[in-house]
Amino acid sequence: MQFRVKFYPVLLLVLFWGTMNPLAPLARAQGLTVSDVAKDLACLCGCGLTVESCTHGNCGFAEPAKARIKQMIAQGRTKEEIIQVFVSQYGERAMAAPTKKGFNLSAWVTPFLAIFVGATLIYFLVQAWVRRREEFLLREQRRMARPEMEAKYQEKLEKELKSFD
Amino acid sequence: MNDIGYLSLVIAFGVAAYATLAPILGVKTGREELVRSAENALLALFGLVTLSSAALLYAFVTRDFSVRYVANYSERGLPLAYTISAFYAGQEGSLLFWTLNLTLFGTIVVIQNRRMHRALMPYVISILSAVALFFLTLMVFVTDPFARLPFTPPDGRGLNPLLQNPGMFFHPPTTYLGYVGFTVPFAFAMAALLARQLDDAWIRSTRRWTIFAWFFLGLGNMFGAEWAYGVLGWGGYWGWDPVENASFRPWLTGTAYLHSVMVQEKKDMLKVWNLALIIMTFGLSILGTFLTRSGILSSVHSFGESTLGAFFLAFLAVIILGAFGLLINRLPYLRSENQLDSFISRESSFLFNNLFLVGIAFTVLWGTFFPILSEGVRGVKITVGPPFYNQVVIPIGLALIFITGVCPLIAWRKASMTNLKKNFLQPLVTALVGGALLFIFGVRHLLALLSLALLIFVTATIVLEFYRGTRARHEMAGEGYLRAFFILIARNKRRYGGYIIHLGVLMVILAITGGAYKVEKEATLKKGEEMQINQYVLRYEGLSLYPTQTQQVAAATVTVFNQGKKVGKLTTEKVFHKDEQQPHTRVAIRMTLKEDLYIILAGFDESGTATFRFIINPLMVWMWLGGFVMALGTIIVMWPDKRERRRAARYALGEAPDAV
Numbered sequence: 001m002q003f004r005v006k007f008y009p010v011l012l013l014v015l016f017w018g019t020m021n022p023l024a025p026l027a028r029a030q031g032l033t034v035s036d037v038a039k040d041l042a043c044l045c046g047c048g049l050t051v052e053s054c055t056h057g058n059c060g061f062a063e064p065a066k067a068r069i070k071q072m073i074a075q076g077r078t079k080e081e082i083i084q085v086f087v088s089q090y091g092e093r094a095m096a097a098p099t100k101k102g103f104n105l106s107a108w109v110t111p112f113l114a115i116f117v118g119a120t121l122i123y124f125l126v127q128a129w130v131r132r133r134e135e136f137l138l139r140e141q142r143r144m145a146r147p148e149m150e151a152k153y154q155e156k157l158e159k160e161l162k163s164f165d
Numbered sequence: 166m167n168d169i170g171y172l173s174l175v176i177a178f179g180v181a182a183y184a185t186l187a188p189i190l191g192v193k194t195g196r197e198e199l200v201r202s203a204e205n206a207l208l209a210l211f212g213l214v215t216l217s218s219a220a221l222l223y224a225f226v227t228r229d230f231s232v233r234y235v236a237n238y239s240e241r242g243l244p245l246a247y248t249i250s251a252f253y254a255g256q257e258g259s260l261l262f263w264t265l266n267l268t269l270f271g272t273i274v275v276i277q278n279r280r281m282h283r284a285l286m287p288y289v290i291s292i293l294s295a296v297a298l299f300f301l302t303l304m305v306f307v308t309d310p311f312a313r314l315p316f317t318p319p320d321g322r323g324l325n326p327l328l329q330n331p332g333m334f335f336h337p338p339t340t341y342l343g344y345v346g347f348t349v350p351f352a353f354a355m356a357a358l359l360a361r362q363l364d365d366a367w368i369r370s371t372r373r374w375t376i377f378a379w380f381f382l383g384l385g386n387m388f389g390a391e392w393a394y395g396v397l398g399w400g401g402y403w404g405w406d407p408v409e410n411a412s413f414r415p416w417l418t419g420t421a422y423l424h425s426v427m428v429q430e431k432k433d434m435l436k437v438w439n440l441a442l443i444i445m446t447f448g449l450s451i452l453g454t455f456l457t458r459s460g461i462l463s464s465v466h467s468f469g470e471s472t473l474g475a476f477f478l479a480f481l482a483v484i485i486l487g488a489f490g491l492l493i494n495r496l497p498y499l500r501s502e503n504q505l506d507s508f509i510s511r512e513s514s515f516l517f518n519n520l521f522l523v524g525i526a527f528t529v530l531w532g533t534f535f536p537i538l539s540e541g542v543r544g545v546k547i548t549v550g551p552p553f554y555n556q557v558v559i560p561i562g563l564a565l566i567f568i569t570g571v572c573p574l575i576a577w578r579k580a581s582m583t584n585l586k587k588n589f590l591q592p593l594v595t596a597l598v599g600g601a602l603l604f605i606f607g608v609r610h611l612l613a614l615l616s617l618a619l620l621i622f623v624t625a626t627i628v629l630e631f632y633r634g635t636r637a638r639h640e641m642a643g644e645g646y647l648r649a650f651f652i653l654i655a656r657n658k659r660r661y662g663g664y665i666i667h668l669g670v671l672m673v674i675l676a677i678t679g680g681a682y683k684v685e686k687e688a689t690l691k692k693g694e695e696m697q698i699n700q701y702v703l704r705y706e707g708l709s710l711y712p713t714q715t716q717q718v719a720a721a722t723v724t725v726f727n728q729g730k731k732v733g734k735l736t737t738e739k740v741f742h743k744d745e746q747q748p749h750t751r752v753a754i755r756m757t758l759k760e761d762l763y764i765i766l767a768g769f770d771e772s773g774t775a776t777f778r779f780i781i782n783p784l785m786v787w788m789w790l791g792g793f794v795m796a797l798g799t800i801i802v803m804w805p806d807k808r809e810r811r812r813a814a815r816y817a818l819g820e821a822p823d824a825v
Contacts, residue, residue: 035400035685035778042548048406050550053399058747070687096550098535103543107535111528111557118520126513129505136504 037069037082038062042096050096167232170220171311177213177264178301180206184294188287200287204275207290210297211268218265221310222252231317234258234310240323242715250334251324256473257310259337263454264300266345267293270374274349282370288356296348299480303473323715326742326749332392336385340412343382344450347415349374350422351447354440355488358495363436368426373803375426375443379419380799386412387792398750398765400685400780402788405554410529411453417529418446421522424572428515431577436499437492438519444488449526451481456533507579514572521565528557563615566674569667570623573660574630592625613681620671620678627664627671634661658801665798672791679760679784687767689776698779701762702726706734708773717741721766721775725755737766737777761785 038052045061047054051069054062065086072082086094098104184206191199221234225248230236238251238258253262271293278286304310327333350371357367389409394402403409422442428435455477505512532549539547574588600618608614631650634657638649654661688696690705697703706722719739725732735753742749755762763780 033685034687040552042550049404053397053401053404053551091546093536093546093548096548097552097556098539098547098549103539104547107532107539107549107553108557110531111524111561114527115520115524115561118524119517122513122516122520123508126505126508126516129503130507132502133504133506 032073032079034066034069034073037073037079038066040079040083040096041065041069041086042094044090044094166220166223167229167311167313170217170224171309173213173217173220174301174304174310177210177217178298178305180210180213181294181298181301184210185291185298188291192287200290203290203294204279204286207268207271207275207294210294211272214261214265214268214297217310218252218261221258221261222249224311225249225251228321230319230321231313232310233312233314236314236318236321238321238324240321240715243321243324244329246334247324247329250328250337253337253341254324254328257304257308257312259341260300260304260308261310262338262341263345264297264304266341267297267300267348270345270349271297274352278370282353282356282366284360284362285353285356285367288359289352292352292355293348296352299476303476307473307476323742326716326740327396330392330396332388332395336388336392338385339381339388340385343378343380343385343412344415344453346374346378346381347419347443347447347450350378350443351488354443355491358440358491361495361498363495363498365426365429365433365436368429368439372426375419375423376799376803379416379423380796380803382412382416382419383795384792386416387789391789394785395752395754396749398752400683400763400765400778400782405532405551407533408453408457410533410554411449411456414526414529415446415449415453417522417526418442418449421519421526422446424515424522425519428512432512433501434503434512436501437496440492440499441489442519442523444485444492445523445526448481448485448488449530451477451484455481505578509575509580509585511572511575511577511580514568514575518565518568518572521561521568524561525558525565528561529554532557559612562674563612563619566616566619566623566671569670570619570626573664573667574626588626588629592622592629595625596622610681613678616674616678620675623667623671627668630664631661654801658804658806662798662801662804665801666795667798669791669793669795669798672787672794674791676784676786676788676791679782679787682783684781686779687776688779689774691772691774696779699781700728701779701781702729703764703777703779705775705777708769708775715743717743719766719769721769721777723753723764723777725762735762735764737764739766739769756786758786759783 035052039050041051043049043051043054043059043062043065045054045059047059051062051065068085069082072085077085083095092099098107100108184203187203187206188200191197191203221232223229224232224235225239226245228235228239228241234255234257235251238254239248243251251258253259271290274289274293275286278289282289350367353367353371357363386409389412390402393404394400422439425435425442426439429439455474507513532553535549536547539545570592571589576584596618599621600614603614603617608617631653634653635646635650638644638653639646642649642652644652654665684699686696686698690696692705692707695702695704702725704724704726706724708719708721710717710719712718717740719741720736721738722734722736724734733755735755737753738751739748740751750765750767753764761780761782763782765778765780767776767778769775
């Protein structure tokens with residue numbers, strides 16, 4: 001008990017200084033940055049990454065895109081408006097993620113649906129295993145409760161074993 | 166030497182074909198000498214592939230630019246270390262490297278099993294050789310690493326400057342070790358099915374191989390992340406690139422497998438599921454190799470001119486159809502009397518652990534292929550990138566963290582209320598109090614708050630486990646706490662090594678959670694000007710331009726003040742390589758336990774005015790520290806254990822197992 005009293009305040013302190021302290025000063029809201037928009041736009045240079053993360057130093061798509069984003073932020077446009085400008089020019093593939101409507105919705109729903117189906121399957125499977133265990137235990141209990149049957153089977157078993165010899 | 170290298174591959178091709186067929190023939194005709202001969206053939210195969218690899222390495226080191234591969238991936242000014250790493254920088258070399266690792270592992274398997282697993286070994290040898298045969302076929306007939314150019318250029322095209330980095334020196338080989346390593350448990354699993362020896366002997370004997378492969382694949386991903394963070398210069402470490410995803414998937418299913426085999430070892434359950442998991446893991450490894458060479462997906466990792474997609478697709482189809490077909494055929498032999506005492510038990514928590522791990526793997530696979538599906542169905546090209554993965558994977562990941570806390574401590578068979586209270590009440594209270602305090606102190610990002618509370622919960626369960634074990638030893642054996650702590654780990658390597666791996670994973674998740682509070686600013690500064698980001702004031706000191714042997718460098722220096730106190734100078738660079746059109750950036754990072762200050766030189770002009778991106782990445786260093794802790798845990802888990810070795814040997818020799 002003495003340990004628990006000492007242990008938990010120490011653990012709490014260690015965990016909080018490790019996690020909370022660095023985060024607290026950073027929690028204040030920041031204005032819209034180029035990165036905020038660029039991370040939601042796909043780079044179409046063929047790298048397969050986003051405008052934010054394109055690995056090409058002077059990417060022919062990402063660099064002009066960033067300059068345009070910067071310009072539009074300065075004009076006071078919102079993130080959604082800026083993304084829409086790119087979509088109208090390059091099509092849906094300009095967005096780094098599919099929209100959440102129509103056929104694209106299936107992209108978002110399917111993983112959770114799969115998890116749900118899997119969880120349901122596990123639930124019924126485990127229930128069946130539990131039932132099987134209960135039935136097994138019940139059989140054992142009955143068997144143990146009938147010593148005369150036990151003796152009868154014992155006798156039969158011994159006979160059969162003898163016939164093997 | 167080049168001719169020797171190619172000739173070795175040709176002979177190796179023939180030897181691999183023999184080693185694939187001979188053991189099967191040996192089993193069918195009952196001639197054990199054929200099996201032994203195939204084992205020796207596998208050893209010879211390793212020798213031949215080593216000789217071929219040495220020849221290619223020799224061509225690189227001696228700058229033999231008559232070899233097309235050498236000319237494409239190296240140059241005279243390339244340092245020796247990167248000349249060596251150029252060996253696996255391109256398609257042909259990476260295939261050779263794959264085969265080298267595979268035949269090395271095959272050799273170790275043969276030596277380990279001279280007296281053990283005699284019923285399984287013919288099939289194991291055959292499967293390992295068949296995989297090697299596939300790679301050798303590609304190298305001999307399709308993409309020869311020793312192919313010559315019609316003329317010898319005076320210098321090579323050089324190695325991509327982005328690949329000239331220590332992270333990239335280690336990233337490919339560690340990833341390959343992971344991919345290739347999974348071939349061994351896969352081969353044993355298939356052998357168990359073919360030989361109808363479906364107890365858990367194959368699992369016990371390949372446990373270390375699986376951990377080895379899992380560890381190196383994880384390490385490969387970690388090196389890749391470190392490289393992306395330190396070299397690519399966009400302030401992140403994971404871009405959900407299709408090929409990053411490709412190496413993440415088998416790691417996830419491999420993790421699921423490592424957990425679910427414990428249920429088979431302990432309770433003789435989940436036999437079919439474990440076999441399915443190892444097939445999936447190996448299949449996903451091959452899928453990763455296929456994706457880099459297919460050209461069907463755009464990726465920074467792709468081998469641009471690759472023509473091997475169709476071959477890999479056919480190979481993958483054979484593996485998946487063959488392995489699952491065999492599994493279905495053997496289902497009657499895999500029936501086990503699955504029974505459970507309760508839903509609230511460790512067995513079912515393992516099932517949920519598997520569900521979430523495989524669920525994430527499925528999500529990543531689904532996201533990778535959804536653009537192809539969308540184009541097929543709607544005829545519209547779309548992109549599935551980081552925003553999708555972050556939004557879908559994070560909730561599943563949070564559930565997984567919770568299960569990580571529950572799994573190791575909940576009782577086998579049936580968890581009583583006493584068991585639940587004893588193991589979870591204190592961690593739960595700690596997490597709730599911790600979460601509330603975090604909220605009060607300003608953490609308002611909901612997912613980050615949830616993640617941190619869960620991290621506290623799981624950490625508390627692990628710390629409690631270590632404490633209880635140490636205290637028990639201290640009280641029973643009279644050992645001092647420190648000694649008791651180390652002996653506890655030494656006597657239960659698998660269990661406590663596992664906890665240490667979990668701690669490492671938690672540290673990695675802590676770093677990922679910190680990303681919720683990433684702060685970024687961009688500024689164009691003249692010499693002597695300052696800007697502020699959070700508590701930092703950054704003064705631009707000026708730009709210097711200088712040439713090196715192969716590069717032109719522009720270096721911008723920034724003095725950093727933290728809360729008014731000067732803490733040092735950082736230099737970030739733009740590097741223009743002589744043969745590359747694109748410059749690349751060398752970022753400057755000031756790393757502390759609390760946060761990274763990350764500076765990128767985004768551009769500059771002739772007057773010396775420079776544009777910077779300043780990023781604060783909270784808790785970032787915990788990712789790399791977590792990697793070290795995971796490595797430490799893995800070493801402990803894999804450390805030889807006499808008792809376990811004796812048990813595995815008894816299993817392998819077909820003796821009655823101990824009660825587990």
